[in-house]
Amino acid sequence: MTTTSVMAPIGGRAVGLHDVPDPVFSQGMVGYGAAIDPPREVIDAVAPVSGTLMRLMPHAFVVMTPEGVGVLVHLGIDTVRLEGEGFTTHASQGDDVTVGQAVISYDVPAVEAKGLSPMVPVVVMDERDADNIRLSIEAGSQISCGAALFVATK
Numbered sequence: 001m002t003t004t005s006v007m008a009p010i011g012g013r014a015v016g017l018h019d020v021p022d023p024v025f026s027q028g029m030v031g032y033g034a035a036i037d038p039p040r041e042v043i044d045a046v047a048p049v050s051g052t053l054m055r056l057m058p059h060a061f062v063v064m065t066p067e068g069v070g071v072l073v074h075l076g077i078d079t080v081r082l083e084g085e086g087f088t089t090h091a092s093q094g095d096d097v098t099v100g101q102a103v104i105s106y107d108v109p110a111v112e113a114k115g116l117s118p119m120v121p122v123v124v125m126d127e128r129d130a131d132n133i134r135l136s137i138e139a140g141s142q143i144s145c146g147a148a149l150f151v152a153t154k
C-alpha cells in the first residue's frame with residue numbers, strides 16, 4: 001500500500017469534487033480527489049506531486065509518481081474547446097518535474113470570458129474508491145499553492 005500526499009497546484013478556494021460543474025469529475029468517472037476555485041487572475045499551475053509528466057495538454061496535465069500514482073490537474077471545465085487559448089506550457093511531456101514546479105500558466109479571466117468555469121479538479125487517475133482519498137483541507141477554505149490538498153492511499 002502506498003500513501004501519496006497531493007499538494008494544491010494553484011491557490012484558491014477548496015471545493016469538494018461533487019461540486020464541480022461537470023459529471024465526469026463530480027461523479028468520479030476519471031478518479032477521485034478535490035477541486036480548487038482559482039483567483040481571477042493569471043496564475044501558474046504547479047506539479048502537485050513529483051514524478052514524470054506523462055501527459056501534457058495546454059489545459060491539463062498528468063504527473064505519474066515513481067510509485068505509479070497518476071495525478072491529473074485539469075484547468076477549467078470544457079477548456080479543451082479553447083484549443084490552448086489562455087494557457088502557456090512551461091514543461092514538455094516526458095519531463096521529470098518536482099512538486100511545486102510551474103507546468104502551465106493559466107489565464108483565468110480569459111477562460112471566464114469564454115463563458116467556461118475556471119474550476120480546477122485535481123484527481124488520482126483511475127481511483128475508483130472515494131474512501132482512498134482523505135482531504136487535508138475543509139471545502140470552502142482558502143488554500144495556498146503548494147499546501148496539502150489531499151492524501152491518496154492505494
